[in-house]
Amino acid sequence: xxxxxxxxxxxxxxxxxxxxxxxxxxxxxxxxxxxxxxxxxxxxxxxxxxxxxxxxxxxxxxxxxxxxxxxxxxxxxxxxxxxxxxxxxxxxxxxxxxxxxxxxxxxxxxxxxxxxxxxxxxxxxxxxxxxxxxxxxxxxxxxxxxxxxxxxxxxxxxxxxxxxxxxxxxxxxxxxxxxxxxxxxxxxxxxxxxxxxxxxxxxxxxxxxxxxxxxxxxxxxxxxxxxxxxxxxxxxxxxxxxxxxxxxxxxxxxxxxxxxxxxxxxxxxxxxxxxxxxxxxxxxxxxxxxxxxxxxxxxxxxxxxxxxxxxxxxxxxxxxxxxxxxxxxxxxxxxxxxxxxxxxxxxxxxxxxxxxxxxxxxxxxxxxxxxxxxxxxxxxxxxxx
Amino acid sequence: xxxxxxxxxxxxxxxxxxxxxxxxxxxxxxxxxxxxxxxxxxxxxxxxxxxxxxxxxxxxxxxxxxxxxxxxxxxxxxxxxxxxxxxxxxxxxxxxxxxxxxxxxxxxxxxxxxxxxxxxxxxxxxxxxxxxxxxxxxxxxxxxxxxxxxxxxxxxxxxxxxxxxxxxxxxxxxxxxxxxxxxxx
Numbered sequence: 139x140x141x142x143x144x145x146x147x148x149x150x151x152x153x154x155x156x157x158x159x160x161x162x163x164x165x166x167x168x169x170x171x172x173x174x175x176x177x178x179x180x181x182x183x184x185x186x187x188x189x190x191x192x193x194x195x196x197x198x199x200x201x202x203x204x205x206x207x208x209x210x211x212x213x214x215x216x217x218x219x220x221x222x223x224x225x226x227x228x229x230x231x232x233x234x235x236x237x238x239x240x241x242x243x244x245x246x247x248x249x250x251x252x253x254x255x256x257x258x259x260x261x262x263x264x265x266x267x268x269x270x271x272x273x274x275x276x277x278x279x280x281x282x283x284x285x286x287x288x289x290x291x292x293x294x295x296x297x298x299x300x301x302x303x304x305x306x307x308x309x310x311x312x313x314x315x316x317x318x319x320x321x322x323x324x325x326x327x328x329x330x331x332x333x334x335x336x337x338x339x340x341x342x343x344x345x346x347x348x349x350x351x352x353x354x355x356x357x358x359x360x361x362x363x364x365x366x367x368x369x370x371x372x373x374x375x376x377x378x379x380x381x382x383x384x385x386x387x388x389x390x391x392x393x394x395x396x397x398x399x400x401x402x403x404x405x406x407x408x409x410x411x412x413x414x415x416x417x418x419x420x421x422x423x424x425x426x427x428x429x430x431x432x433x434x435x436x437x438x439x440x441x442x443x444x445x446x447x448x449x450x451x452x453x454x455x456x457x458x459x460x461x462x463x464x465x466x467x468x469x470x471x472x473x474x475x476x477x478x479x480x481x482x483x484x485x486x487x488x489x490x491x492x493x494x495x496x497x498x499x500x501x502x503x504x505x506x507x508x509x510x511x512x513x514x515x516x517x518x519x520x521x522x523x
Numbered sequence: 524x525x526x527x528x529x530x531x532x533x534x535x536x537x538x539x540x541x542x543x544x545x546x547x548x549x550x551x552x553x554x555x556x557x558x559x560x561x562x563x564x565x566x567x568x569x570x571x572x573x574x575x576x577x578x579x580x581x582x583x584x585x586x587x588x589x590x591x592x593x594x595x596x597x598x599x600x601x602x603x604x605x606x607x608x609x610x611x612x613x614x615x616x617x618x619x620x621x622x623x624x625x626x627x628x629x630x631x632x633x634x635x636x637x638x639x640x641x642x643x644x645x646x647x648x649x650x651x652x653x654x655x656x657x658x659x660x661x662x663x664x665x666x667x668x669x670x671x672x673x674x675x676x677x678x679x680x681x682x683x684x685x686x687x688x689x690x691x692x693x694x695x696x697x698x699x700x701x702x703x704x705x706x707x708x
Contacts, residue, residue, distance in 0.1 A: 151664040178689045186661035188555075189639050191564070195551045204546065204572050208539070208579045263540075265529070273532045275540040473636065475643045477658050479651060519662075 139176060140166075147176065150183040193515040264323035264335065266300060268292065269311035276300055276315075276323060286311060292345055299324040304345035316340040317358075320471040327354070330365035331372065334448040337468040338393070359391045361448045364406075378427055383408040388419075389445045396464065401425040402444040410434075446489070453489045459509065459520070462486055470496045470516075477521035481509050527591060534584045542579050545591065548632050550575075553599050560603035570606060574598045592631070645692055656681055657688040 143166050146159050155163070167177050264276045270287050274295075282295040290309045293302045300315065300323065317323050317335045325333050328346045335341055339358020352372045364372045366385025374381040376392035378399055386406020392399045401410050403419040410417045410425045417425050417436055424444065427434040446453040452469075454462055460482040463474045469492060476482055484507060490499060500511045500518075512519040530548075533541025550571060557567035574595060630638065646654055656674070659665045660681075667685075671678045 148666060151660060151666075174693070175686045175689050178693060179685065182661050182689070182692075185642065186664065189642070190662065190664070191558075192551055192555060192635060192639070195554050195564075195568070197547065197550050200550060200568060200572055201543065201546055204575050205539070205543075207572070207576045208542070271528075273529055275533060275538055277540075473640070476647065477655060479647070519658075 139173070143176070147180060147183070150180055151187065154187070190514070193517045196515060263321045264300075264315055264317045266293070266295075267314040267316065269313065286345075299326060301326045302328045302343075302345055304328055307346050307348045310344050310346035310348050312342060313345055314340060314342045319468055327352075329367060329370075329372075332363045332365075334361040336360060336447060356390055356392060358393055359389070359447075361387070361389045361445055363387045378429075379410050379412045379425075381408055381410050389441075389448075391444070397429045399427045399429070400444065402439060402441050404441050404445055447492065450492050451489055452492055455487045456485045457487070458482060459484045459486060463518075463520070466496070466499070472496065472516045472518050474518040474520060477519055481520050481522060484509055531584060531591065537582075539579075542575065545595075546575055549592070549595055551632055552630060552635060553595060556596065557599050557603050560600075561606060566606065567603075570602045571599055574602060649688055649691055653684050653688045653691070656684045660685065 143163065146155065146163050149155065149159070150163075163180065167173065167180070170176075266274045266276055266284065268274075268284075268286055272287060274282070274284055276282075276295050283291060284293045284295060284300075286292050286309075288309065290304060290306060292304050292311075292313070293300050295301075302313075302325070304310065305328075315323065315325055315335060317337060317339050319338050321337055323335050325335065325341065325343075327333065327343055329352055331352070333341060333354075336359040339356070339360060341360060342355040344353075347370065350370060352367070352370050353375065354373070355375045357377070362372075362374065362383075364383050364385050364387070368384050372383050372385075374383075374390055376390060376399060377394065378392075379401070381388070381390065381401055383406065386408055387404040388406070388408055389402040389404070390400070391402075401408065401419065402424045403421055405421050407421075408419050410419065412427060412434055415434075417434060419425055419436060422438055422441055423436055424439040424441075425434060425436050440455065443453045443455055452465070454465075460476075466472065467474060486503065486507075488502075490502070497513065500513070503509060504511060504523075508523050510521050510523045512521070530541045530544050533544070535541075553571045553574070554564070554567045557570050558564055561567050561570065577598070578595075646657060649657060656670055659670045659673075660667065665673075667678050667681045671681045674681075
């Protein structure tokens, strides 16, 4: 390979090639069809550069800007809208002062997110979908009544919690709550059962329970505090299993992309049904089903490790980094990639608040272990030190 | 429910979460798209942000209901051409590389991530040492010589390892990597 071509290839890793260089390289490759390695290498270098560029785009920072710009315009428009044009002369001064004040305030707001690039954990947010497909977004700290399209009151959205208020059995409809990556929400069902729904999870439930069994369907992770009603068992259906209870507290973790499904019992008693087999759990026990087809196991665990997320904590004990990253990914909205496979099996024990910035979390892990994290946008590369 | 319908429903209610969801899905791909016209990433980001602000201000969601995505790409396209015109800048390659492309070919954020994940996954399957060298050069843009020095091996060893990595990846991925390139180079 001529030096010139070698030089161009080396440069391709670091910068965009000029049209001239590109042409030169393409021509050389065209006349040397045997040099597949060079061609592939070039493609990968370009792909690597593009990926780096893509991942370096700071979407959060950009959204902060757009969010501020759209908020500002709306406030300004409604403020002006209130005045009639003939009154404008009289209010020019106060409005001008108002704008000046506003701008300087927005100015300082805008500086903050730029100064430190943070990777924040999830906030309380979710979406609620009614039987007719109408969607309402649920936000932190707001109050909102939710009414179905037939006019029946369905629910109240109060602080971080959706409370189902529907009463009429004949008007019961199937609803769905969906919590995106980086979110978390609580719902109180019509029977008083409280459910904490974790990131990237969804729960389907009827607005009023009308059948002999109270049946809900879960994808992802949720913690249930089932209100006691011995006449109407409560049933959670997941991908592989169904869980039957009378009144009790338990955690269900059933993400499609995880290679396991777990039911962890904190209080009371539950029956887990799997392929016509029944597994009865006592408090402190966990049912685990591996998706590789092996037989499910029931074992004793420290339930705190599996339920503390609902109280705003991450707890883990002797957890392989691979599993830990899987959990962090859902909460912090990140992607990760292991440079050294050995890191996957490093085990971690600890507890940390879920509202801690990801960088802080990582700094703690780096301090105590041999693992190094390189953060680029929201991609995390994990290697040995 | 389809993401698009969901977003439209929110937008029509004047719910800003709709704008945010749309933003998360399309911001990065749109910036990549815009950098094919305007060379500076900063300019590209400004252009795309303007498009989102304008979309929110005009509130013309009914009109664009049929295709939110092509509306976004078309708007970015127009804004880019405006900016180029205003600055009397024309990028020579633009006219060539744009031939035969429509915004329908542009993946959204999810597809981008899937494609990138495929590349990463294939790289992860390489033997440890090979992967380390390949990552340093391709994903971190390091020079052969620097990698050789860091690992205490010769430049020739780095070259042979790279060549081994490439042939291992060849059957699996080259086509996909090429697709990624065709769209964005």
